[in-house]
Amino acid sequence: MIQRTLCLVKPDAVKRNLAGAILDMIQKSGLKIVALKMLHLSVPQAEGFYAVHKERPFFGSLTAYMSSGPIVAAVLEGEDAIARYRTLMGATNPANADAGTIRKLYAENVEANSVHGSDAPETAAVEIAYFFHTLEMVG
Ligand code: UDP
Ligand code: MG
Numbered sequence: 001m002i003q004r005t006l007c008l009v010k011p012d013a014v015k016r017n018l019a020g021a022i023l024d025m026i027q028k029s030g031l032k033i034v035a036l037k038m039l040h041l042s043v044p045q046a047e048g049f050y051a052v053h054k055e056r057p058f059f060g061s062l063t064a065y066m067s068s069g070p071i072v073a074a075v076l077e078g079e080d081a082i083a084r085y086r087t088l089m090g091a092t093n094p095a096n097a098d099a100g101t102i103r104k105l106y107a108e109n110v111e112a113n114s115v116h117g118s119d120a121p122e123t124a125a126v127e128i129a130y131f132f133h134t135l136e137m138v139g
Helices: 011-015 019-028 043-049 059-066 081-089 102-106 121-131
Strands: 002-009 032-039 071-079 115-117
Touching (some): 002 081, 011 059, 011 071, 043 121, 071 081, 102 115
Antiparallel strands (some): 002 071
């Protein structure tokens, strides 16, 4: 099934000029970028995005980090895009990520782990709509 998923290149990776390398890995995997922009979230905007994690002990630190610098947001499209992009990202904690994944290559730690990817069709739809207007997506 053709799916769309939300990709964020997080502040640690944008800061180290890795956005291009990460988007290159995504494109080389065969996933298509159908929307793309750079933005800098406020703390409330980061809290809104990660609302599902608001009871977790790392929520305050995570939302401070996610609003600490610019991010790149993209919508990826392709056959089974949600699972394929999660596989390409690697495990949340880079210590557990497989060789060749984005997080194994670039993540600094479990929080500053370089990329976000949606985890299911329902969350993908909500997350894409959080960042992109319909008219900002091609195809
Ligand atoms: N996170 C963290 N500490 C943890 C688990 C997660 O700081 O123990 C951060 C990390 O940046 C992660 C994000 O919270 O990417 C969202 O967590 P989730 O479990 O949804 O991981 P993901 O879907 O990003 O792999
Ligand atoms: Mg998640």
